[in-house]
Amino acid sequence: MxxxxxxxxxxxxxxxxxxxxxxxxxxxxxxxxxxxxxxxxxxxxxxxxxxxxxxxxxxxxxxxxxxxxxxxxxxxxxxxxxxxxxxxxxxxxxxxxxxxxxxxxxxxxxxxxxxxxxxxxxxxxxxxxxxxxxxxxxxxxxxxxxxxxxxxxxxxxxxxxxxxxxxxxxxxxxxxxxxxxxxxxLVSGVPHYLCETGQKGNCQITFHVASSQSTPYYVDNQPMKAAAQLIQRVTKMRWASSSPCRGVGLWEINDWQGYPALD
CATH class of the missing domain: 3.40.630.10 (Zn peptidases)
Incomplete structure (x- = not known):
């Protein structure tokens, strides 16, 4: 037909x-x-x-x-x-x-x-x-x-x-x-058709810090400091320049050195 x-x-x-x-x-x-x-x-x-x-x-x-x-x-x-x-x-x-x-x-x-x-x-x-x-x-x-x-x-x-x-x-x-x-x-005069496979999702990150030697009489704030520094680093995360799309890519390994490992 x-x-x-x-x-x-x-x-x-x-x-x-x-x-x-x-x-x-x-x-x-x-x-x-x-x-x-x-x-x-x-x-x-x-x-x-x-x-x-x-x-x-x-x-x-x-x-x-x-x-x-x-x-x-x-x-x-x-x-x-x-x-x-x-x-x-x-x-x-x-x-x-x-x-x-x-x-x-x-x-x-x-x-x-x-x-x-x-x-x-x-x-x-x-x-x-x-x-x-x-x-x-x-x-x-x-x-x-x-x-x-x-x-x-x-x-x-x-x-x-x-x-x-x-x-x-x-x-x-x-x-x-x-x-x-x-x-x-339009990108440089060339039409691009966007595709979407998901929307409004959640991304959850879990991390651990070294156990603390804190006591009620001597508070060790190092774990809290490490967590705060990691959160601050996440907010400033750089995406790999080789990524084909903005907002999609891999975290650079160097960004995590010296910080608690991720689960």
Whole structure:
């Protein structure tokens, strides 16, 4: 099957326009209206969809490529790829916008609106990919599950967290494509596309110092001093100049000489 990409672009843009016109500013969210719109769109294109309502007017949308979505939710092993996005958006003050933020208007081939980059565009991209695969009659050994959640912008209490409480096993051992990675940037006139494999992680460092000979009558502050010096050195850490990316590299060995060993 030959794909006419200009037609796909126009079709996807029309879906995104309609999704943006559903105001899902969080709070209060109102994501159910968006979820119902997308569920009907999915069913019209041969996909199956179900909605997990989490509060009045709020809920998560689940669309499966091959099986009934409800079955995929209760049989985690039946799917291998999850396409994740969210339906809520942050607030938008219309006076700050050149084009009304919930109009979905296209000006000079640019689609305007709150959610066009966070992340209603991703929801439509993922849904459009499934629609195209369905039209080409593709079949896979395991299913693909699209999940568009509520409440991401305010902590996910009525969104992903509720989904994890009831169906958390569907994420175990899966490949997940979600928002992240940043935007294209120009470096010396050459476009670079950023990739991201993790976000908001913790880095914990444990170190030990020599045992102290301190007594209640003679306080030995040397261990405390050594710890403070190490912390100060960490804050001034230099990255190896050979690292291909800023912020990614190896600590220079000389930075640690004379200081307590790390675990």
């Amino acid at each position: 030959s794909i006419h990409w200009q037609q796909v672009k126009a079709e996807a843009a029309s879906y995104l326009q309609r999704l943006i016109q559903i105001n899902t500013t969080n709070p209060p969210g109102n994501e159910l209206a968006a979820a119902h719109f997308l569920a009907e769109l999915a069913r019209e294109n041969g996909l199956d969809a179900c909605i997990q309502e989490t509060a009045e007017g709020r809920g998560n949308l689940l669309i499966s490529f091959q099986q009934e979505a409800a079955h995929v939710m209760t049989d985690p092993a039946s799917s291998s790829l999850l396409l994740l996005s969210h339906l809520d958006v942050v607030g938008a003050d219309e006076k700050d916008w050149e084009v009304p933020p919930f109009s979905g208007e296209i000006v000079d081939d640019v689609l305007w609106g709150r959610g066009t980059i966070d992340t209603k565009q991703l929801t439509i991209m993922e849904l459009m990919a499934l629609i195209l695969l369905k039209r080409e009659k593709r079949v896979f050994a395991k299913d693909i599950l699209l999940i568009a959640t509520a409440d991401e912008e305010s902590g996910s209490t009525y969104g992903l967290l509720r989904l994890l409480d009831e169906y958390g096993e569907i994420f175990r051992g899966k490949h997940v494509i979600s928002e992240g990675g940043g935007f294209p940037i």
